[in-house]
Amino acid sequence: MSKQSVTESESLYDRLEEMTVRQLLENIHEEDKKVLPAVQRAIPQIERLVEQIVERVKKGGRLFYIGAGTSGRLGILDASEIPPTYGVNDNLVIGLIAGGDQAIRKAVESAEDNPELGWRDLQACKVNQLDTVIGIAASGRTPYVVGAITKASENGILTGCITNNPESPLAQSADLPIEAIVGPEFVSGSTRMKSGTSQKLILNMITTTLMIKLGRVKGNRMVNMQLTNQKLIERGTRMIMAELGIDEAKARQLLLQHGSVDRVLKLHR
Template identity: 75%
Template sequence: MVNITESSSNYDNLEKMSIRELLEGIHSEDKKVLPAVGKVIPQIERLVAEVVPRVKKGGRLFYVGAGTSGRLGILDASEIPPTYGVGYGLVVGLIAGGDQAIRKAVESAEDDENLSWKILKEYKINELDTVVGIAASGGTPYVIGAVKKARENKILTACITSNKETVLAQNVDIPIEVIVGPEFVTGSTRMKSGTAQKLVLNMITTTLMIQLGKVKGNKMINMLLTNRKLIERGTKMIMDELGYAESKAKRLLLLHGSVQKVLDEFKAKEL
């Protein structure tokens, strides 16, 4: 295996560059991410197509990662409930070292191949669930251990990595290999590799939520009303959809708790 993520940067003498040169160099490298993600859309499509029916039957989506990869999985998982009004147990992010590792690195946590499966078993993981291992290198033991054991237990597995033909990819059903090339700062996979991971995670969960009926037209009709901005957004959705005045739309939104429930109530009355 060629370890692309550890390959030397295309740039050198970074400390001698001006601020403008550094920024333009980083931006130049970032431009390579979108085409790389575009090449793996068939694999992402296959994953989502497999996850949708499982979730409809009560399955969950687990992200397992370490460091930046783990944090990005947790970020994506944590944003799904307020955005789409689903429970916090539907998409779950696990990071090597536990919650404390979200802010601070936990030494050697990612080197334990058995720990991730122990944690997954605490969630009573089953054949309706899906485990996605996230590791830019494709060689993180904590992540590999999770997908290996999941696969042995007939649980759907996938991975997101930035290297080809990795141990991680060899141990999943659907490998998503986003090859973005060497990082601007050699080995700093929080950069292009992390950006690619974020884009792929966005695609997976957004498409999943749309397929589950959590969006109408292009609107997040199930979002939680956690602040004034979202209440205003929901009020406007109801005004646009049903033609109600602002005061009536807002009153109904606050009464029912979501745009979806207001629309359902209206539809029921129409029938």
């Protein structure tokens, strides 16, 4: 085993089965405290990647996440939340997972071990040189992800990665790697824990910053959110009331008439 494999190293704790529930919870929490400093150290890496993504998306490019297991699921989660939150096209941020959509709920045997499949999945989406592909893998060694990032780079596509091991094959293959070194997991090798938490935080940072820079937020408000349920209609109504100084009934009427807070504010200010 490589000395660099932090994610596979032994937990700092032992005899977990002998701990009380309170001890387990406290110790898991102690380990979780190490995630935020690790992400903070990676901010310069995240910044370099996001700046490139913003420019490319403004020119018509898309953002792809590609991963396996927990990492793949987190990418799909982030991608799936962007259209309803910010009112953008479903194809702007795309999440791909080893084994296809069925792997979102249940592991697909050996899918992540094939270095050719990731690039094939990208090609099926007609990936091009305006797009950006981010590989997500805690270990930084997953063949599905490393293969995809390697081929994307060879084809002139900007690549990034999110990994939790230093100097991994994935980071070496990506143009702009992000390394969040969170240390050994509480349960040895269980990267759904600290590693997964760090990945989720970084994904939040990437797409939230991207959406703000694309003008999908005004002030601090999601003015382009899709009105898919009563809670969001009420939230939009409150935004319009605050911005235009009108009563609730009028604000709601305008929101439902125009379909988004942004359109109401543009037409009625």
